[in-house]
Amino acid sequence: MKFLDKFREIVEGLTVHGQSTAILKVKAQIDNLFILITMGDMLGIPILPPYYSLRLVPYVFPNIQNWKRYMLRERDFTDLVT
């Protein structure tokens, strides 16, 4: 079983790893946008009435830390290149 798992991981790494990473990157961007437009007031951009946007907090909770880091990160011109 252990061997099979390892084997599976190797095949995965050889075949679909790059693809799924790329997809996850796009998803992360969509997620960031989503948190911005629903929890924007965390950064001082209120959009949805807070009474209702609070309902979404539990679902986006795992992403909030990353999102904040992403939003508040300093940016420079090299960002445009990548």
Added chain:
Amino acid sequence: MRGLRGLLDAKPNLKVLIYAGKGGLGKTTLSAATSVKLSSMGRKTLVFSTDPQASLSDVFEQNVFGRGEVMLARDLYVMEIDADKKINDYVASIKRKIIEMYRLDKLPRDIEEYVDSAAAEPAMYESAVYDAMIDVVSEEKYDYYVFDMPPFGHGIRMIAIADVISKWVDKITELRKQAYEYGRVAASLKRQKVTYEDEILKELEYIRGRILKFRDIVMNTETTAFIMVMTPERMTILDTEKAIEMFKSLGLQLSGVVVNQVYPPELAKRPDAPQYLKRRVEEQRKYMAEIREKFGKYVLAVIPMLNREPKGIETLKTVAEELWTPTKRLEDYI
């Protein structure tokens, strides 16, 4: 003056009566009197208030604050929302949900702060009140709903932005579906489980539903009437003018104005009337003329100042009768 009766005759489908106006003018008393009258006609009526200060508990001389729907007399139900408690419960449930979903010991500090600060937002109180209002009206358990509204703040703007928010939720939903697709593909490639996309979509749909429902309740002129309460004083005349403008800008329709706390003018005509009272009535006459000129077509009734505080169902009945079918004409007060 056509009285409340005239209003109901003109709008037979009326279900929701909302008393608006600034604090201290007698919104609560008039809401209570209205509900006493409607229930006495055998119509099941709920009177709803949120303000723990000028409260229905006081007017009905019975503590009903935060106790849900309490029956006071036949067909007369009263509900006084404890909005602060509602907000606290709501916030606590959100926190609990996060802790349970992710099996945490306690919330991270920044999230805790965020949730708490959102709860302290002033519009939160109003939103909680409107949310409770949507709940009771949607249940359709009563023939009439009489609302004693807290003075308007930012929350009422929710109506103005209801359409925008609805479209907004559409967009967000679309975005969520995209994220879901990407997540699903990535997860299937990696043979993982997808996250809470369905629940997020459900919540978004719920939020949109609530906002649209609220708008439908307050914008439907056939079933909902906004009644402004005012007194014959300089300041409330100015306030009412502003409120009518705000109503227009939000696309709401004012159904009527009730002038409250008016000195009966015949008192001043008595030879033994004190100078004090005469002056007061003289001044009031001037304002009543202004009210007729500015809001004449809206004035439903004029409620005279009683010789005691309007408390208890029996006393409210006299107020209710005057509100229902005014015994005088508006001109009699000028």
